[in-house]
Amino acid sequence: MIKKNSGFTLAEILVAIVIGAISILAAFSSYNYFNKSYQSVSQKAAINSSAREVLAMLARDLRNTGYYHVDFENNNCEALRESQYDYIGITHNKKWINGKYKQSDGLMVTYSISAKERIRIQYFLTQYQNSSDWYLKRVVNINPNGHPRSGCGAWTRNYNMPVDDEVLVPYIEDLQIIPKDKDGNIVFPVCTSCSTYENSQGGQSKSKQNMKKVHTVDVYMTLRSPKEVYAKAKTTKIINGEAPYGSNIDVPADKYYRETFFVSVHTRNLAKHVAISEQTGTSIGETASYNK
């Protein structure tokens, strides 16, 4: 019995190895490619979803800012001293909140949610644990101001009670809050915790007058991707808002992806629109200060 052993020649094996190597290389590089594109898509999606969440919340709070329940004064047990009442405050140039690049703002707004309760909401940037990353925090307190009125018992049960304290947006690069009046000009200062510069410009007492003039609030929020996205390092310049608020940040070259979100909200409970009576042509609104 003759057995015919026809195997591969050396040349054939070499060719086979080369072809095999090429196809393995193709598989490996495509794995790399898909991995990278997954990374970049998921980083962008993370930025998007956290921005969407917080901007919706911020816009809602700003729309409510200064809202005053009709029965609030009669029914609440919080001493209401108009002179101390802060509707909106912007904190900037303060060390503990000014963010990674030392230029960011904080925001405080108040509005009543029922006849007995007024809430104060604070947005500020905070360093996450011991890392160098900054997060956006939202803190809510009920009835934050003052001593209870007479006939209300010693201290109301929910005096300055914290109801919410959460870390919302990771890897925030900058937050700018720019208050503007009905003519589109910047209102300055609007502060509750005023810096030296704000104090030189009128400080708290000027701010109190200014708070009712705030008609529109521009919000700029710049976020960074949690992980590196680009293959090559790029420099970034962040320009959010106008002076004396606003920021101008030069970020050293790195591989992170950044995105700025902008929303402008009409603070309808601060600079109230004055309705004009159609019969008499006279104003029937609360204040005569705002009418176009």
Added chain:
Amino acid sequence: MAKSNKGISLIESLVCIVIIGIGFIAIMQLSAFSINSMDRATEKNKLNYLSEMVMEDMIGDPDNASSYGGFNQTSCTYSNTSESNLHQKKKNKWRDKLQEKNFLKIDNKEKKLRCVSGDTKKTFVGNGAGRLNFFTGKGKRKKYLGVVFK
């Protein structure tokens, strides 16, 4: 007993690899497409907030709202002239913000929203309601956001 070992010839296997390679290229394109559509999703998200700005400006000046209509931004480049009227100033602001002028500069190059010729932004005001229309993708995709303010 003669055994005939009929395998696949080299040519056949090469042809096979080429065909698989073509398939791979298509899958690569799919991935590039997904990155692209993620960018578009981001831009649409940002445009939603930017159109909120237009709506809020209309709500904030309801007696004068009729002047907020007729905004028509057809080209991607423009130069704003200084204006004294409030509604004209607001329209200047819209032109700047709707394309994200001066927000971010990456490698000294301004990062703006995608804009191709045919993309248009328009506002309409009538009967106490306002609307902002977007035409993107060379004007092929249409979207609008509206508000009743009176």
